[in-house]
Amino acid sequence: MVRPSKKTQIPNLQEAIKDMAWKQIAEFGAAALSLRAIARELKITAPAIYNYFPDRDALVTALIIDAYTSFGDYQIVSRDAQAGDDLAGRLRAIGYSYRQWALDYPQRYQLIFGTPIPGYKAPLMEILPSAARSLSALVSVIDELRIANKLQTENFPSIQPGYESMFDVWRGFAGDYDIFSLSVAMIIWSRVHGLVSLEVSGNMPPFGVDGSALYRFEIDSLIKQFIKNNFKGVLLCTQFLLPVYESVRFFLCRFLRITPCVRVCRLRNLKASLVSILALRRITSFGQRPFGKKSRR
Incomplete structure (x- = not known):
């Protein structure tokens, strides 16, 4: 392989090697990572990579550290x-x-x-x-x-x-x-x-x-x-309960295939609980405390 001229040399070869490694991982998986394949894609010699990463494991370690960072x-x-x-x-x-x-x-x-x-x-x-x-x-x-x-x-x-x-x-x-x-x-x-x-x-x-x-x-x-x-956190989570209810309803009906009467009973109980929580949220939105004040001793 012909060594690239100075005009075509990659300015930051170490980062270019890692970028190409990520592309290779995305396409073929981490197990298929190959220094020679990276060298071919970058049109450089394999020894040029070895100056930065002596073997595949060294490159994997560098990628892991970058990912964690x-x-x-x-x-x-x-x-x-x-x-x-x-x-x-x-x-x-x-x-x-x-x-x-x-x-x-x-x-x-x-x-x-x-x-x-x-x-x-x-x-x-x-x-x-x-x-x-x-x-x-x-x-x-x-x-x-x-x-x-x-x-x-x-x-x-x-x-x-x-x-x-x-x-x-x-x-x-x-x-x-x-x-x-x-x-x-x-x-x-x-x-x-x-x-x-x-x-x-x-x-x-x-x-x-x-x-x-x-x-x-x-x-x-x-x-x-x-x-x-943290009452604020409790109230914020209620806005996500109805989507969860719909998902549970879908799961019960399609995957568990429970009998219609049992299905209706369970869903009604679930929905009643959600409605109660949402009602609590409406009350507190008008500035009322959801729980009584503790008495001072």
Whole structure:
């Protein structure tokens, strides 16, 4: 292969190699990643790539680190766009940006969270700093809630003996946050991650054309569960209940094939519950408190 002249040489070859790698992953999958194929597409010699990435695994590691970095930046920007004292709003923004980044960059999301590449063993200590940072936005808000005594964690499972050292390693890269805040963040992450992974892989249950309504409902459910006295979050989630009701109705009728009388009974009970919640929302929209004031002692 003829070496390209200076006029045709690529200004930033390292980034060009990674861009071509992402295109290759999008078309053929990460397992088919080939340095020689990238060299052919860029019209350069294979040794030119080896100057930057000695083998395929080195390139994969660089792509993973870049993906985690972009993922973390996206969430941090969304968090910081909200007022510092609006912790519920900051948590909601992080949750929305988590899903949006995955939908905007599905190949990157699948590379860091999807099926492992055969023969590739990730160098943990190289990847861990960017991986920990990708969750730092979430952990920071949870820790602020804990410090402000707004974190609601009754009956939360305790950290089992022997796992503290794993959290200590994580704290070394993600910041000196309380171990309890880290554990709560992990629970929240696992819940949103499950829904996003189902949607990105095309396995979303029948909750509409996409997972938007179900995901927003889950985010508001998390806010209701983990933030004390957050009535605003409870009311916001009601706007997504009717789409969920329609999806459940569709699922019961089409997939479960339950008998008509049982079907009608269950749907009526479900709809009655939704109507009650929406009525509560209408009451509070006129400035009335949904619950009585606590008496002062």
